[in-house]
Amino acid sequence: MPSTLNAAILPLPATTLSARAPDLQAPARSVGLCLSGGGSRALTCAMGQLRALDHLGLMDQIFAISSVSGGTWANTLYTYLPATISDADFLGTPVLDPGQLTVTGSLPYALDQLSRNSLGRVPGNLGLLRDVAEILKLREEWGYP
Numbered sequence: 001m002p003s004t005l006n007a008a009i010l011p012l013p014a015t016t017l018s019a020r021a022p023d024l025q026a027p028a029r030s031v032g033l034c035l036s037g038g039g040s041r042a043l044t045c046a047m048g049q050l051r052a053l054d055h056l057g058l059m060d061q062i063f064a065i066s067s068v069s070g071g072t073w074a075n076t077l078y079t080y081l082p083a084t085i086s087d088a089d090f091l092g093t094p095v096l097d098p099g100q101l102t103v104t105g106s107l108p109y110a111l112d113q114l115s116r117n118s119l120g121r122v123p124g125n126l127g128l129l130r131d132v133a134e135i136l137k138l139r140e141e142w143g144y145p
Helices: 039-055 070-077 088-092 119-125 128-142
Strands: 031-035 064-065
Touching: 031 039, 031 070, 039 070, 039 088, 039 119, 064 070, 070 088, 070 119
Parallel strands: 031 064
Antiparallel strands: none
16 A cells, blocks of 8 residues: 655755765764563563673663663663662673573572662562552551551
8 A cells, every 4th residue: 555755855054054074984982772672571681682782891882772661671770870880780790601590599690699789670570669559559548557
């Protein structure tokens, strides 16, 4: 089915144009990162992606992060991470061989060992705010102090 695209060209004042050739050298930070959506699975995936990029020393090349849904949960928390929490503490230690991961044990291989500030704690707490809000509503409704 054909569709129509309507576009308009708005003139710019002559003073905004420059006769100088554009700078073709890429800026030091020339990479954009996109984090996909998909709820808590996307958040977990983004955590691994950010962890890997940080481990490889590539985060300094990123100038913008675009994200949707669960990727945005990770993006927002990473972007506005307080200065008192290190990226390593937030993202965790990379495990290059997934076969070394265990359910319990010691860091960095145990999945039950997460820093208090770890992004990995978020999926388990997603319902927490809703639950607290419901508890507060019931407390008020029933007149509990």
